[in-house]
């Protein structure tokens with residue numbers, strides 16, 4: 001019945017196949033059954049982030065043949081978005097799907113495991129996490145809070161955000177009240193803006209009411225769904241603050257440590273699959289969404305100038321100096337990240353970046 005409850009809660013179709021899976025799983029392995037409550041920071045059915053969290057929840061349930069019975073709760077259905085961390089760390093729930101930079105108030109190191117200003121792209125981040133020592137540092141950070149985290153989705157390079165006026169110089173950012181979480185918010189603060197971090201589900205009302213003047217969220221696919229264009233017409237790119245935002249599947253470490261090797265491998269496979277699938281979906285849907293925003297909603301696409309970008313860079317240097325002074329662990333994470341960025345950045349420049357530039361030039365894309 002739990003399985004049916006999950007399907008109903010997740011709003012997922014395909015009940016006939018699910019019923020077959022339940023009848024297959026239940027008698028065969030009734031002994032090792034486990035419940036897994038997953039909470040998230042996303043509204044139910046929110047495209048990409050929410051549907052991705054629901055998809056990986058379903059996948060874990062299905063890959064274990066229902067042996068791990070998953071119950072998924074979107075933001076506010078069990079706890080508020082930002083209470084997900086404590087819910088899992090305390091053991092009340094077994095896992096969350098979230099952006100770990102929401103926890104930077106608990107430790108600045110968390111920011112690196114979503115995205116940081118002038119950080120890594122999706123492919124670069126995967127390389128650092130899997131081969132450059134990133135996962136080991138993430139494990140050390142998470143263990144300090146009783147958690148174990150795995151990569152579980154990515155939005156790709158995010159847009160710079162929605163503004164109700166043009167940003168021609170860094171001076172135009174002064175006094176701006178902007179929704180921008182993570183270290184990106186700290187960079188904006190250095191430039192005289194007032195950053196706020198509020199969950200996705202509350203951004204629109206704040207922007208429309210004028211409580212905030214600007215917001216970043218994700219990119220064209222998600223942002224068009226949020227209808228930010230009703231309150232702000234200038235849409236800036238590229239976002240300096242989130243060049244490949246990685247989503248995290250954070251589990252209660254004690255619960256994770258108690259799983260069989262087989263169940264751990266299944267969860268690793270399910271989250272790794274979602275890491276890949278979510279990125280593909282964002283890439284596929286962003287181009288059309290951007291065209292529709294411009295053509296149907298009158299959105300004005302603008303590129304941050306080099307001068308504005310230089311200002312972001314100078315402010316980011318100050319922010320990173322603060323991070324390195326925060327703690328030994330934050331400093332070690334930053335050092336590892338910097339080494340990875342240098343190594344991967346050099347390769348990206350003569351591989352992805354050089355090829356795409358030439359291909360698009362020749363084809364006139």
Ligand code: CA
Pocket residue numbers: 158216217218242
């Ligand atoms: Ca964002």
